[in-house]
Every structure is written in structure tokens, then in C-alpha cells.
Amino acid sequence: MVLESTQVFQRNTAARGKVLQAIERQTGHFTAEDLSQQLPGVGRATVYRTLGVLTRSGYLCKVLLGGNTLHYQVSPEEHHHHLVCIECDRIVDVESCEVADYARETALAQGFQLQRHRLEVYGRCPSCQIG
Amino acid sequence: MVLESTQVFQRNTAARGKVLQAIERQTGHFTAEDLSQQLPGVGRATVYRTLGVLTRSGYLCKVLLGGNTLHYQVSPEEHHHHLVCIECDRIVDVESCEVADYARETALAQGFQLQRHRLEVYGRCPSCQIG
DNA sequence: ACATTAATGAGACTGAGTCTCATTACGGCG
DNA sequence: CGCCGTAATGAGACTCAGTCTCATTAATGT
Numbered sequence: 001m002v003l004e005s006t007q008v009f010q011r012n013t014a015a016r017g018k019v020l021q022a023i024e025r026q027t028g029h030f031t032a033e034d035l036s037q038q039l040p041g042v043g044r045a046t047v048y049r050t051l052g053v054l055t056r057s058g059y060l061c062k063v064l065l066g067g068n069t070l071h072y073q074v075s076p077e078e079h080h081h082h083l084v085c086i087e088c089d090r091i092v093d094v095e096s097c098e099v100a101d102y103a104r105e106t107a108l109a110q111g112f113q114l115q116r117h118r119l120e121v122y123g124r125c126p127s128c129q130i131g
Numbered sequence: 132m133v134l135e136s137t138q139v140f141q142r143n144t145a146a147r148g149k150v151l152q153a154i155e156r157q158t159g160h161f162t163a164e165d166l167s168q169q170l171p172g173v174g175r176a177t178v179y180r181t182l183g184v185l186t187r188s189g190y191l192c193k194v195l196l197g198g199n200t201l202h203y204q205v206s207p208e209e210h211h212h213h214l215v216c217i218e219c220d221r222i223v224d225v226e227s228c229e230v231a232d233y234a235r236e237t238a239l240a241q242g243f244q245l246q247r248h249r250l251e252v253y254g255r256c257p258s259c260q261i262g
Numbered sequence: 263a264c265a266t267t268a269a270t271g272a273g274a275c276t277g278a279g280t281c282t283c284a285t286t287a288c289g290g291c292g
Numbered sequence: 293c294g295c296c297g298t299a300a301t302g303a304g305a306c307t308c309a310g311t312c313t314c315a316t317t318a319a320t321g322t
Binding site for chain 1: 300302303304
């Protein structure tokens with residue numbers, strides 16, 4: 001997803017540009033604090049605010065990992081599949097998606113306007129099965 | 132899922148019994164603080180610790196809602212499907228599951244031992260579509 | 263009944279996230 | 293271009309969910 005920032009923000013500022021650049025540099029999941037530390041010139045509050053705006057707009061999504069800190073990641077196109085290890089919190093991304101049809105029907109059945117869906121499969125990863 | 136507490140805890144204590152009872156009284160999602168307030172006789176730390184144990188054991192699972200506070204809910208048998216409104220955070224539970232096979236295959240393909248899966252479908256709920 | 267040690271709970275502590283408010287600067291308009 | 297309204301900023305105070313500590317209590321095996 002290429003972000004057309006004018007659609008999301010009311011004004012285009014230097015600070016938000018830097019936050020967006022930093023997000024693009026991330027690989028996988030990151031926290032607000034990660035970003036903030038990588039952006040000494042940008043206020044912490046601004047980082048949090050920008051993440052909020054981007055999440056509400058759908059560009060980012062929240063991810064729930066083992067700890068209690070909120071993680072973010074750039075939303076995959078429409079769906080978003082993970083294998084999560086319940087032992088070590090390792091995450092493997094899953095490319096394929098055979099759930100899209102079912103997600104659409106489910107949303108429709110309740111009158112929801114579908115935006116996207118996410119499947120998380122929990123289990124024990126190969127290395128944690130040894131213990 | 133009926134919890135055989137001796138399997139999860141090393142000792143059966145009054146405090147944990149009360150926490151379990153309180154969890155059974157909850158309908159849907161709840162936070163650690165919710166429980167703590169309903170259990171004046173039980174220390175806050177104990178509530179948090181017990182929730183941790185129960186989550187690790189699979190009896191509870193974490194749920195990510197709109198705010199930043201962690202919510203819990205009793206794990207449905209094996210899977211766990213939600214329609215989440217991106218506007219108002221309303222959650223509709225979905226009973227049916229046509230994803231189980233796919234989840235099993237996906238886990239297997241990466242050598243994961245499947246424990247359970249969760250599908251979350253995001254969209255705008257009927258009342259939020261009006262605005 | 264006793265010893266071992268898991269579990270408790272009061273309260274201090276941490277740190278993620280929010281709020282406030284004076285200041286800055288984006289962008290529309292004359 | 294310069295002006296204005298107001299969105300956005302950022303320093304820092306604040307909140308409160310969640311963790312840790314440690315002295316005390318009590319569940320279990322023998």
C-alpha cells in the first residue's frame with residue numbers, strides 16, 4: 001500500500017514525513033517506542049499521534065505479541081496471516097490466503113462493511129517442541 | 132472448557148479459586164482491572180499472576196480491542212472468531228468455522244504444533260456505516 | 263504434625279501512552 | 293506575495309496498567 005499522505009492527514013508536515021520514512025525502514029513489527037528512538041528530532045507525542053492516525057486510516061495495524069507493549073505493522077493488502085508460537089512468541093508470516101471468501105460472507109451476514117481480516121494460528125514452533 | 136485447576140496450578144488456593152469464579156461470572160471480554168475490582172479480598176498482583184498462568188495454559192486468551200488495555204476472554208474450544216468494527220470497537224462473535232482445515236495445514240507446513248487459531252474480520256458495523 | 267516451598271498481598275516501582283498548552287508552520291485566499 | 297485560521301508540534305507533567313520485592317501465609321507430601 002502506497003500511502004497518499006494527503007488523504008490521511010489534514011496537513012503535510014516534516015515530522016510526519018519522518019515518521020512515515022521510519023516506518024518504511026522497519027521490517028516486520030515495531031513499537032511506538034522503537035520509532036521514537038529512531039527519530040530524536042520528533043517528539044514522542046507526535047510519534048504516538050501519527051501512529052494513531054495511521055492505524056485509524058488502516059495503513060497500520062496493531063499486533064498483539066507476547067509482552068504487553070503494542071506492536072504495529074504496515075497492513076498487508078487486505079489480509080494478514082500469522083503463525084505465532086505460544087512458547088517463544090516467534091512469528092512466521094503466512095503468504096497464502098484461503099479465507100477471503102469466508103471472511104466476506106461472515107461480514108456480510110452481520111451487515112458489516114468488510115475492511116480486512118486477520119488469521120492467527122497459535123501453536124508450538126519446531127524449536128520449542130524439543131523442550 | 133472446564134478447568135481442572137490442579138492441572139494448571141501447582142497448588143490450589145483460595146485466592147485462585149475466587150479469581151476463577153469471577154472469570155466464570157464474566158460475560159465476554161474483561162480486563163485484569165475489572166476482575167481486581169470485583170475481588171477486593173484478592174491482591175492485585177495475584178489477579179495479574181493468575182491471569183498470566185491461565186493464559187499460558189490456554190484457558191484464557193488475550194484480545195486486542197480499541198484502547199490500549201489488554202482484554203481477556205475464556206478461550207473458545209479451539210478457535211475464536213470475531214467481527215470487529217474499526218469505528219466503534221463493537222465485537223460480534225462468529226460461531227461457524229470453515230477455517231479449521233486451512234489452519235491445520237498452515238501450521239503443519241511450518242512444522243508448528245497447532246494449538247488453536249483465531250480469525251478476526253475488520254469492517255464497519257451497520258450503525259457506523261450511517262455516519 | 264512438620265518441613266518444604268508455592269502462593270499471597272501490600273506497596274513501591276516502571277514505563278507505555280495520554281494530555282496540556284504555549285509555539286510553530288501548513289496551506290488556502292485575497 | 294503576505295496574512296490568517298487552525299492543524300500540528302514537542303517538552304514535560306501526568307496516569308495507570310502491569311511488574312517486582314519481600315516478608316508472611318498456607319497447601320501439599322511424607
